[in-house]
Amino acid sequence: MSNSILDTGIKLVKNVGGFNFGVGALNDLPRHVQARRVQSAKTGGESKVLFIIDEFFSGRPDILSRLGAEPRDRTEFVLTRDEPKTEAIDQLVAELVGAGFSRPATIVALGGGVTLDTAKAVANLLTNGGLAEHYQGWDLVKVPGIHKIAIPTISGTGAEATRTCVMTNSKTGLKLGMNSDHTVFDHLILDPELTATVPREQYFYTGMDAYIHCAEAMAGSYRNAVGDAYSREAINLCRQVFLAEDMMSLESRERLMVASYLGGCAIATSYVGLVHPFSAGLSVVLGLHHCVANCIALRAMSEFYQTACGEFMAMVERQRVSIPDGVCRGLSDEQYRALYDATVLHQKPLTNALGSDYRDVLTFDKVVSLFQKM
Numbered sequence: 001m002s003n004s005i006l007d008t009g010i011k012l013v014k015n016v017g018g019f020n021f022g023v024g025a026l027n028d029l030p031r032h033v034q035a036r037r038v039q040s041a042k043t044g045g046e047s048k049v050l051f052i053i054d055e056f057f058s059g060r061p062d063i064l065s066r067l068g069a070e071p072r073d074r075t076e077f078v079l080t081r082d083e084p085k086t087e088a089i090d091q092l093v094a095e096l097v098g099a100g101f102s103r104p105a106t107i108v109a110l111g112g113g114v115t116l117d118t119a120k121a122v123a124n125l126l127t128n129g130g131l132a133e134h135y136q137g138w139d140l141v142k143v144p145g146i147h148k149i150a151i152p153t154i155s156g157t158g159a160e161a162t163r164t165c166v167m168t169n170s171k172t173g174l175k176l177g178m179n180s181d182h183t184v185f186d187h188l189i190l191d192p193e194l195t196a197t198v199p200r201e202q203y204f205y206t207g208m209d210a211y212i213h214c215a216e217a218m219a220g221s222y223r224n225a226v227g228d229a230y231s232r233e234a235i236n237l238c239r240q241v242f243l244a245e246d247m248m249s250l251e252s253r254e255r256l257m258v259a260s261y262l263g264g265c266a267i268a269t270s271y272v273g274l275v276h277p278f279s280a281g282l283s284v285v286l287g288l289h290h291c292v293a294n295c296i297a298l299r300a301m302s303e304f305y306q307t308a309c310g311e312f313m314a315m316v317e318r319q320r321v322s323i324p325d326g327v328c329r330g331l332s333d334e335q336y337r338a339l340y341d342a343t344v345l346h347q348k349p350l351t352n353a354l355g356s357d358y359r360d361v362l363t364f365d366k367v368v369s370l371f372q373k374m
């Protein structure tokens with residue numbers, strides 16, 4: 001089995017610059033923000049700050065008042081109904097530039113994967129110029145973006161740790177991020193108090209993203225000792241969380257926050273497998289969100305991921321959550337064709353899972369039959 005399109009051997013991996021972890025970690029944010037104002041002003045830059053915040057927190061003045069914001073700063077609330085689109089990112093960047101916010105001292109992102117990815121893309125575009133679609137791919141970002149701090153408020157995607165920010169280009173249907181060292185956050189505030197208000201099902205779907213990233217990586221053929229170590233521990237923590245009586249106790253939320261971070265580190269050193277390409281198909285063609293789409297896809301993949309699939313179903317039962325069923329029933333031929341196309345184009349993870357001849361296994365009929373099980 002040849003893996004020629006995958007990186008092999010020792011890679012140079014960029015990690016986040018640093019992090020605070022624990023209940024109350026948010027209290028340290030104003031100190032970091034202030035330090036950036038001073039640092040930026042010293043080097044002739046702006047001292048105002050851009051806050052990019054999940055819409056949920058627009059109704060939480062108790063949290064907003066703890067961020068160290070000043071009247072000269074700017075706050076953008078991110079709508080989460082749709083996952084990030086390149087057009088919407090471009091529009092936001094144009095507005096910021098128009099309002100004199102092209103070089104803030106730092107960007108503070110507070111929210112889930114949608115918000116964190118939006119902040120990563122904006123930070124890169126403000127310094128690199130051009131359109132978001134110009135940077136969809138690997139190592140296309142030329143210069144470092146604006147300094148950025150992430151505060152995840154829901155755990156699982158690992159967006160706080162990775163070197164990408166996933167965006168969909170509606171024109172081309174391409175769902176691909178800016179994979180670059182410049183996309184990595186400079187600092188993280190990991191405060192498990194912030195995830196207490198996440199709705200239960202959303203908490204489960206997003207949390208499972210960490211489990212699925214690592215289960216796919218561990219079942220792949222491109223493996224390395226560092227990626228395996230991150231994956232093993234993230235899976236361990238997910239088991240403790242989702243097989244526990246209460247997946248949302250403070251202890252469980254703490255564990256899931258760590259699992260999310262480690263899962264992000266894991267995929268920065270290895271690759272996902274079959275679930276993510278099928279999930280991307282569901283997102284691009286049917287508009288399903290990433291994390292729920294992963295759960296739907298994994299459930300249909302027991303022939304490829306027997307152990308993970310069985311464990312996943314035990315977790316679903318234990319937490320009494322429901323996974324949408326029949327989402328691909330009765331689609332048109334055109335839609336099945338679009339699902340197939342949107343799935344098989346993910347060469348790297350599919351090669352990791354099945355080898356470079358993956359199309360021999362994933363014939364059109366096979367792919368459609370898998371979607372029909374979803």
Ligand code: NAD
Nearest residue numbers: 056080083112113114153157159162164166197198206290
């Ligand atoms: P999300 O950002 O889609 O948010 C999900 C929902 O939870 C939203 O309604 C949001 O308002 C709400 N929410 C968030 N925090 C809350 C809180 N504390 N209390 C109450 N409600 C809260 O969530 P997600 O699942 O973390 O992110 C999915 C996105 O992440 C997708 O766009 C996906 O493509 C992306 N992603 C990125 C990476 C990466 O490496 N960059 C990896 C995987 C997924």
Ligand code: ZN
Nearest residue numbers: 157209213290
């Ligand atoms: Zn994922």
